[in-house]
Amino acid sequence: MKKSGIIAIAGRPNSGKSTLLNRVMSTELSIVSPKAQTTRERVLGILSEKEGQIVFIDTPGIHNAKDGGINEFMMNEVREALEGASAIWYLVDPSSAIYHESRVIELLKAAGNVPVFLIFNKMDLNKSDEATQLNLVRFEEEIRQKAVESGLTVRSVHQISALKGKGVGELLAQTWSILPEGPALYPDEEQLSDRPVKFFVAEKIRQQLLRQLGEEVPYSCAVKVETFKENVKPVRIEASIFVERDSQKSIVIGAAGSKIKAIGTAARGDIEEFLDQKIFLGLQVKVLKDWSRDKNRLKDLGYAL
Numbered sequence: 306m307k308k309s310g311i312i313a314i315a316g317r318p319n320s321g322k323s324t325l326l327n328r329v330m331s332t333e334l335s336i337v338s339p340k341a342q343t344t345r346e347r348v349l350g351i352l353s354e355k356e357g358q359i360v361f362i363d364t365p366g367i368h369n370a371k372d373g374g375i376n377e378f379m380m381n382e383v384r385e386a387l388e389g390a391s392a393i394w395y396l397v398d399p400s401s402a403i404y405h406e407s408r409v410i411e412l413l414k415a416a417g418n419v420p421v422f423l424i425f426n427k428m429d430l431n432k433s434d435e436a437t438q439l440n441l442v443r444f445e446e447e448i449r450q451k452a453v454e455s456g457l458t459v460r461s462v463h464q465i466s467a468l469k470g471k472g473v474g475e476l477l478a479q480t481w482s483i484l485p486e487g488p489a490l491y492p493d494e495e496q497l498s499d500r501p502v503k504f505f506v507a508e509k510i511r512q513q514l515l516r517q518l519g520e521e522v523p524y525s526c527a528v529k530v531e532t533f534k535e536n537v538k539p540v541r542i543e544a545s546i547f548v549e550r551d552s553q554k555s556i557v558i559g560a561a562g563s564k565i566k567a568i569g570t571a572a573r574g575d576i577e578e579f580l581d582q583k584i585f586l587g588l589q590v591k592v593l594k595d596w597s598r599d600k601n602r603l604k605d606l607g608y609a610l
């Protein structure tokens with residue numbers, strides 16, 4: 306009998322959750338950037354192996370959501386993912402601090418009494434000197450204690466590098482070992498995610514906005530694929546980039562259109578790689594005033610609360 310289960314990948318923004326999902330799936334499913342809150346929506350990775358099937362849910366980073374807008378939507382995505390999980394991969398960046406992690410641990414309670422894999426990521430950056438090692442052991446103990454106090458069941462502690470792949474095989478093996486026998490949730494073994502191609506196309510564009518724009522503007526950007534024509538060669542894709550203010554529109558377009566051109570070129574490359582075929586990509590920048598705080602506009606963009 307084969308095994309099956311759902312693993313929620315959770316943790317603070319930037320701890321490497323999406324990088325880890327891409328690593329275990331061996332494809333660039335979830336977008337990655339050095340900026341916090343890159344991931345806005347849950348992204349599924351469906352791993353079908355000889356042992357059975359694991360459905361991974363990559364989640365937005367856990368942070369304080371003060372408003373009723375996009376941030377609250379993101380934290381809701383985390384909660385819903387946790388509620389259905391068979392186990393949690395809880396990622397920690399070793400340079401984090403206990404007061405940040407306490408907030409995460411509080412939210413992880415939403416998963417109920419499921420095994421938690423406490424995973425220290427980015428070990429490739431960690432120095433091997435004694436003081437660093439000692440600090441890591443202390444931090445590990447602090448988090449473990451806090452988690453136990455909060456009623457979480459820490460199954461094991463891991464040190465990995467999602468970027469380099471170190472320790473990920475062992476983590477996967479231990480994860481399989483705790484999963485119960487059961488039927489695959491997604492019977493088609495070729496299926497890698499639950500999202501339509503359009504979603505991934507929009508995300509690839511958003512990834513370039515995050516990578517090529519400054520600190521603030523990407524958080525005011527949303528991408529919607531308007532046209533996706535597959536019966537022509539090259540495949541024709543047209544997308545709108547929504548910003549919240551006129552000033553942001555000028556930033557995204559850049560001097561003489563230089564910025565949007567660079568974003569388009571890079572996004573086209575990413576999409577071509579993902580689809581494994583040539584595409585035409587048309588981008589238009591539009592102002593949708595204050596969309597990130599407007600319930601109806603959020604809904605139109607697919608972020609329904």
Ligand SMILES: Nc1nc2c(ncn2[C@@H]2O[C@H](COP(=O)(O)OP(=O)(O)O)[C@@H](O)[C@H]2O)c(=O)[nH]1
Pocket residue numbers: 316317318319320321322323324325336337338339340341342343344366426427428429430465466467468469
């Ligand atoms: N050096 C190093 N960087 C990593 C590792 N995992 C993730 N990163 C980087 O950390 C940043 C955030 O990664 P991302 O996967 O988007 O984090 P998320 O917000 O938790 O999904 C990106 O710049 C990644 O390249 C790792 O194992 N080692």
Ligand SMILES: [Mg+2]
Pocket residue numbers: 322323324335336337343344363364365366
């Ligand atoms: Mg992410």
